[in-house]
Amino acid sequence: MRVNKKIYVRSVCVIIAIGLLGAGLRCMKGCDTGPSKEGVIKARIVNIATNDLGQVMVFTEDAQKNTMVFVKNFYVEDRSADTISADMQAYFKKIEPFRGRTVTIHYRRDAVSDNIIDGIE
Secondary structure (H helix, E strand, C coil): CHHHHHHHHHHHHHHHHHHHHHHHHHHHHHCCCCCCEEEEEEEEEEEEEEECCCEEEEEEECCCCCEEEEEEECCCCCCCHHHHHHHHHHHHHHHHHHECCEEEEEEEECCCCCEEEEEEC
């Protein structure tokens, strides 16, 4: 009888391990790594800021007073910090005149749910 209990316990442990492995693989397969979701929104630009992650952030408010943050990424691994900073400042100056105005923002949502700017009109 003792041998049967050992086999039973081992069998249950193996079945649980296989189940956990399958669940882990399913989670990896189900991660959102597919194509990004695209969108267009009409919103008023409330503020614009830069950060030290190589991004220009655009803070907006739509007609229903919902706020959203959109980002434009400039960080590229092979580029120098000076080049990234210069590109960020040029973009900042380009969209500065839109502050306080209603614009159309074309964007896409990436895998980590950031709203990435494709264009501002």
